Amino acid sequence: MQSIRGMHDILPEESKYWQHIYTEAFKVLDTANYQEIRTPILELQSLFERSIGQDTDIINKEMYTFLDRSNRALTLRPEGTAGIARAIIQHKLCDNQSIQKLWYLGPMFRYERPQRGRQRQFHQLGLECYGTNHPLIDAEVIALAQKILQNLKSQSIKVNINSLGSTKERKIYENQLQDYLSKYVNDLDNESAHKIATNPFRLLDSKSPKIHEILQFAPKITDSLQKESKNRFDQVQEYLHEIGIEFKINHHLVRGLDYYNDTVFEIKTDLLGTQDTICGGGRYDNLTKQIGGKQIDAVGWGIGVERLLLLIKNSLLLPEKPICVYIAIPDIQNIHYGLSITQSLQKYHLKYELDISGCSIKKHLQKASKQHAMICLILGQEEIRQNNISVRWMQRNKQVTYSKESFNTILPEIQAEYYNKNEVG
Structure with missing residues (x-):
């Protein structure tokens, strides 16, 4: 289709x-x-x-x-x-x-x-x-x-x-234009000649060089x-x-x-x-x-x-806003844990990517880097067992582990840095 x-x-x-x-x-x-x-x-x-x-x-x-x-x-x-x-x-x-x-x-x-x-x-x-x-x-x-x-x-x-x-003045000019153009009716194609009788204004908007030449000495509407x-x-x-x-x-x-x-x-x-x-x-x-x-x-x-x-388009550069948070979950069976975190990210309007491929932590970090994510949330077996979240700051090469509850307290900081970097509000 x-x-x-x-x-x-x-x-x-x-x-x-x-x-x-x-x-x-x-x-x-x-x-x-x-x-x-x-x-x-x-x-x-x-x-x-x-x-x-x-x-x-x-x-x-x-x-x-x-x-x-x-x-x-x-x-x-x-x-x-x-x-x-x-x-x-x-x-x-x-x-x-x-x-x-x-x-x-x-x-x-x-x-x-x-x-x-x-x-x-x-x-x-x-x-x-x-x-x-x-x-x-x-x-x-x-x-x-x-x-x-x-x-x-x-x-x-x-x-x-x-x-x-006014409508009256426009009609006066239309009659004047018809009188002027009627002298050239044999110089025009059939469609243009028909417009002289039905809607001569349309010829004023024509792209035809021939019509432009004819209109050079046509009456002006402002004179009416x-x-x-x-x-x-x-x-x-x-x-x-x-x-x-x-x-x-x-x-x-x-x-x-x-x-x-x-x-x-x-x-x-x-x-x-x-x-x-x-x-x-x-x-x-x-x-x-x-x-x-x-x-x-x-x-x-x-x-x-x-x-x-x-x-x-050539003068308007609109770079794609990068994601803020990349959520890495090596074991796909624990996807529900990542899904619960997205609700907090929505609250702070933080653009995220929830990866459900189930690949290794190393591969997840490579993907996060390729997508220019600001932080990567690592939710491995140990983090989930202890109800934690490991936060990897991609540009700083720094990683800190938080409890799931205390993670929410750093979201305003993440939001401020993300908005500042990307000039969004």
């Missing part, structure tokens, strides 16, 4: 990087008072059709959708924002003008051609702030994304921003903004300057999903070729209304974890 194409196992040697990303994200976001939320990976198909937009590649080509035994059309979530919007409405999280600051990390699913940094089951770290449309929050969420990426030692990252304005939207975008830029975030205004940046308005942004790198976007997001003040709830202002972003790992 093999795993499904585009859906990979995360093996033990990789898991420590995933855990590190989770830990660093938690530190940054918890400090900013964001709380973790976990939504189901299955939602009603209609949720994504109403939020993402009918003319997007996700809806038309990429969703995993099936009928369940109750004949309901269910979809494996292709992104995280729609499910959280649904949870906000369902659980009345923003009633009484409360602000909800949420984050998540979990698997998403899209049926597309697997490639480096993009799989059919991929993982997304995301942030969502509901209940305010203040431009300061737009700047703050961009700063939080950059802080996480910096803490993970991401190299060569750059912030790009733009504004789509009215005074209120322009002032808002200016405020976002001022706040970014105040908190020291360098950025570039990218007039072709629109994001691919229909629910965006006003601020949109991406954090890019030049180290991953065409898969250059590490983080993308923006404001979606009308999303909750689109899916049947009341209008609740919102802004957020998503980071693709697989792509992030490609960027950081």
Whole structure:
């Protein structure tokens, strides 16, 4: 049996990087008072059709959708924002003008051609702030994304921003873009030509050199903004300057999903070729209304974890924390004696290895040394007969025998030295 194409196992040697990303994200976001939320990976198909937009590649080509035994059309979530919007409405999280600051990390699913940094089951770290449309929050969420990426030692990252304005202004620009692109319809392939009529914004995100050439003199969306939207975008830029975030205004940046308005942004790198976007997001003040709830202002972003790992793994050295205690029991019949000791080690969070191979003491010590254990507990026939434990400090070449009861009194000392050596807490 093999795993499904585009859906990979995360093996033990990789898991420590995933855990590190989770830990660093938690530190940054918890400090900013964001709380973790976990939504189901299955939602009603209609949720994504109403939020993402009918003319997007996700809806038309990429969703995993099936009928369940109750004949309901269910979809494996292709992104995280729609499910959280649904949870906000369902659980009345923003009633009484409360602000909800949420984050998540979990698997998403899209049926597309697997490639480096993009799989059919991929993982997304995301942030969502509901209940305010203040431009300061737009700047703050961009700063939080950059802080996480910096803490993970991401190299060569750059912030790009733009504004789509209101829904009305976005529609005006969409018409202008269609008029401009229609002159080049015969120069495009069939799929791109079709997008001119259905979703011209998708062409702004194209990697095609030919389309880039055509778009060189296309109208800019910022030219369609009215005074209120322009002032808002200016405020976002001022706040970014105040908190020291360098950025570039990218007039072709629109994001691919229909629910965006006003601020949109991406954090890019030049180290991953065409898969250059590490983080993308923006404001979606009308999303909750689109899916049947009341209008609740919102802004957020998503980071693709697989792509992030490609960027950081070479600069992120995460050595395996060595075991603290190696438990050596030459006679396997006495394994129960070692098992009782592990309860004390658990209490002090001391990483241990309980060897049940039944090999000689000499072989046990060789194994303990190879695994860089700090101490080896020797539980031979004599120790067990007298209810003792012999403690061998591997680096000091020192060995002391304790009664089983008094052994517990030295565990704080062992814990302190182990934590100090390995900088864990």
